[in-house]
Amino acid sequence: MKLTGKLVGILGGSALMLGVAAMPANATTIENHYPETPALNPTLPIVNTYHKSDHIKPNALNPHPVCNALEDKRTVVYKVQDHFSPVGTVSTTNHTNANIPLTQETSKSQTISISANGEQGSSTTINGGVSKEGSNLGIAQEFSKKMGFEASYQLSWNVGQTIGPYDVPPGYTGEATYGFRTVTMSGTQQICGANGTWTNPTAWNAFVPMKNEVAVKLYNNPADS
Numbered sequence: 001m002k003l004t005g006k007l008v009g010i011l012g013g014s015a016l017m018l019g020v021a022a023m024p025a026n027a028t029t030i031e032n033h034y035p036e037t038p039a040l041n042p043t044l045p046i047v048n049t050y051h052k053s054d055h056i057k058p059n060a061l062n063p064h065p066v067c068n069a070l071e072d073k074r075t076v077v078y079k080v081q082d083h084f085s086p087v088g089t090v091s092t093t094n095h096t097n098a099n100i101p102l103t104q105e106t107s108k109s110q111t112i113s114i115s116a117n118g119e120q121g122s123s124t125t126i127n128g129g130v131s132k133e134g135s136n137l138g139i140a141q142e143f144s145k146k147m148g149f150e151a152s153y154q155l156s157w158n159v160g161q162t163i164g165p166y167d168v169p170p171g172y173t174g175e176a177t178y179g180f181r182t183v184t185m186s187g188t189q190q191i192c193g194a195n196g197t198w199t200n201p202t203a204w205n206a207f208v209p210m211k212n213e214v215a216v217k218l219y220n221n222p223a224d225s
Contacts (some may be wrong), residue, residue: 065196077187086179101163116206140206
């Protein structure tokens, strides 16, 4: 019994050593992490591919490339969200027996500008919508047009700008919240690698102002405020 136990122990140790010896000496694990495109609605994705040349050229690493090495760029938008971004609110409560106007002049300036992956522009620096070829701002502007709305490079509420007038009935409180209607876009960007194939996608985001907007609310119950 003791001899059998020793043999089993020796064989078990030998099997373990064989398992270690079978493992590759320099095993390398490669992991690629990038955003995954989710299920899309019929109007998305919107793809913008920038080609510097007018045709696809073979290269030393790939005789049949899908893009021109180190030249072409591709941006894909797969998610778009519409937002109201408030910057201030004016209000009044009507304790009279007749309608009164809710109106006020803004006391400070508020400005927002288009931005995409760190780039930011305004009507003064981008000259009212003309951007450099291939820039993130230009791509965001182009996507906006494809989605059917007119993007702005900069929007402002200026000091002394009038909010209202909006009629407030007797016994009601009126609130006018002013701000900006904006759109955010999420997607990916790729460049053409040295072998003429697209690199792994990296995240791309854009914030696009659309217009100044005012949201008006009337209520006669404080719980509705």
